[in-house]
Amino acid sequence: MTVLAEMEALGVRPNSMSYAHLIEGLGSKGRTLEADVLFQEMICSGLRPRIRVYNVMLRGCLKKGLLELATGVLAVMGDLVAEKNEETYEILLDYYVSAGRLEDTWSTINEMKRKRFRLSSFVYSKVIGLYRDNGMWKKAMDIVGEIREMGMALDKQIFNSIIDTFGKYGELDEALEVFDKMKQEGVKPDITTFNSLIRWHCKAGNISKALELFTEMQEQGLYPDPKIFVTVISRLGEQGKWDVIQKTFENMKRRGHKKSGIIYAVLVDIYGQYGKFQDAEECISALKAEGLIPSASMFCVLANVYAQQGLCHQTVKVLQLMEAEGIEPNIIMLNVLINAFGVAGRYLEALSIYHHIKESGFSPDVVTYTTLMKAFIRAKKFDKVLEIYKEMERAGCTPDRKARQMLQVALMVLQQRYCE
Template sequence: MAFTRSSKTFFFSFNLLQRRTCSSSTPQPQPQLFNAETICRILSANPTSTVDASLANIPVQMSPELAVDVLKKLSNAGVLALSFFRWVEKQQGFKHTTESFHELIESLGKIRQFKMIWTLLSEMNRKKLLTRETFSLVSRRYARARKVKEAVEAFEKMEQYGMKPQVSDFNRLIDVLCKSKSVEKAHEVFDKMRQRKIVPDLKTYTILLEGWGTQGNLLRVDEIRREMESEGFEPDVVTYGIVMNAYCKAKKYDSAVGFYHEMVEKGVRPSPHIYCTLINGLGSDKRLNEALQFFEMSKASGFLPEGPTYNAVVGAYCWSTKMEDAYRVVGEMKELKIGPTSRTYDIILHHLIKAQRNQEAYSIFRRMSSEFGCEPSVSTYEIMVRMFCNEGRLEMAMEVWDQMKSKGILPGMHMFSSLIGSLCNESKVDEACRYFQEMLDMGIRPPAQLFSSFKQALIYEGMENTAIHFALKLDKLRKTPLIA
């Protein structure tokens, strides 16, 4: 991909500095500090180059904190993240931390490079950087890949490394399984935990409550709640928040409001999160007046104004298609200095696009970059790329894509799917090939449905050899583990 204007300016300035320095007798400048965005922008501008080549002539002074920031930004690019990780450890005086290993494991887990992950764990063990959280992270990546059996086995390997599981470790595993929609398995782990005479604490029950709540299984929610109370755990504000959220997700808003009154009667003071939950729930059901009543109650409760609560109010107005009122609340957030953030605007963008007010959505998107704290996130770019793809305005989708890359933000699998799928539908197979190759270069495995559509588009255009070429590449990506 071609350099953006900002990248060209950067390289021109740096080359000019080099020439001036080399032609004078003044000492060489000390290494400059580059932020993570700059480094990622350079790497994404040279997708076919090695990290060594991309960063060879740049005086980067790396710190562990900066390395972690870069790895976070490369979370959707596992192959590039590994290359950067190995490059940075060769820099003079640099040593990786537990956190930098964790960020790389997170990135590699997204592309299912589990053999490489276990190689990293062995390395961490030699360097005495392994922690209990490491095993929780590996379990999470397995669970997200729907490898539930392997997730539990990763947890059990803790003991091989001299770490006897404690209640906090079980809590992390149960949480991982619940968040990966494997709540039945999480409940099995809960039962095994008690068989091993490890006593669940309030957090254990809270995690299970939330797990069953996200599944919409209110019978199990009530069952866990009763069991908690029988074990002597009185519901606290967190418990009530989870129960209310479960009932809101099940669209039983009156019951959720009933739990609010119950907690108040029992002397449990509602938190901002409680009000946020009810405003979100009632707002999504277009019960705007009731949502606003809880907003006023939250303000009267003496809590300082918080961004999430105001975001919920913005969303409530949006659900009722009162966009001018939503914009007014954004203005209040600015006056109170609690936002807005990219999350605030993502909510507005979602509803504008849903209402087919796409031009207005694009105007807001363009304005975001100029507002402090509102720079578009990867989710914002995904919203806009999908919007333009659905409109059939693929040139605009690719323009937004390039803008994202120029900011050092790397796309995830869903963004690739939207753009490649739309390009195939419009018979723009050359462009589709370019983005498909970029996805493979990042180590991202396309969903089966996307590859099937891509292959059919190539065959339809008489490009059978290209289809075979990409099929072989994809097969190699699936079968070949990364090498450190």
């Protein structure tokens, strides 16, 4: 960026390739807004980006929930007659499914079919996820039969989608059967496979099986994702099993991975209530001292730990430290902030974050709406639950099972109040 500034001071413009490298570099560092400035500058200079640049911009914007910016990128593609490729469609599908945008998802799939793109295992895994997230897990299983009939082998992505579908709907025995079948067919489970199995066993209260899978994952040479580590230790923390938390961490340390071990030490400390890392600034300083480069994902994990403890001041501090590192907040971080205030019973602050999301050009996703609804449920503001549910529908986000359940609770309470 310094070289770019020097070039522009001399009245020299980068060429198309230089712009592409700059945009990709900024995108990889989560500096999406700066990447967008260069993208717009590139267009104004009369240069025609390659499809790879469009895809980098789309991925970066959608990852942060900046739907308006992403729509602008698609508009430029249309104006310059740039054809979407398979990767473009997959980027869009990944966002639409995760954001609960049912209509947009089907529209994208139908467009792929019209343009005769072969539906890959990635697309099929997204379709399975779409049915799963909309309470139609049996239909998700029908897709598996369709794939079999086509002669397409079940690969890792599809296996993972099936396992996650069974897990989400409490069919844990079936999920483990698919897991075994996956291994029998020579498909090696990855971190996503284990994360899914561990998460749903934790949610079902089967912490012993979750720990068994946690150990197996490490025996396979896979080091735990900090997010799933949080899931395990938070469940243990709820049960008051601080000794098991410490033992789990000690077992991890014996397996190596010393460089990344500090983040797990921080997480154990916060959940174990030992006090050393209760301050967010000390956490980040300790991580940087160990040579870890702060990333958006790391900040989100730490913020979520504080949020689950109801430590909203520390959650806000993590956000401030993230911004100080030059990393733009994404929709995940802002959703975590809503949850932090919700857990602390401060629903007005949670609502203000929601308004900030919309005013800042972010596109609220299903998690945003359900987290805010949960904050209102806790605060017994049941009329607000109904309002947010309606806003979710107007925004084109398909309510998930949690949202529908919270709506039913709110409606029952409001009906009782009316009768009284």
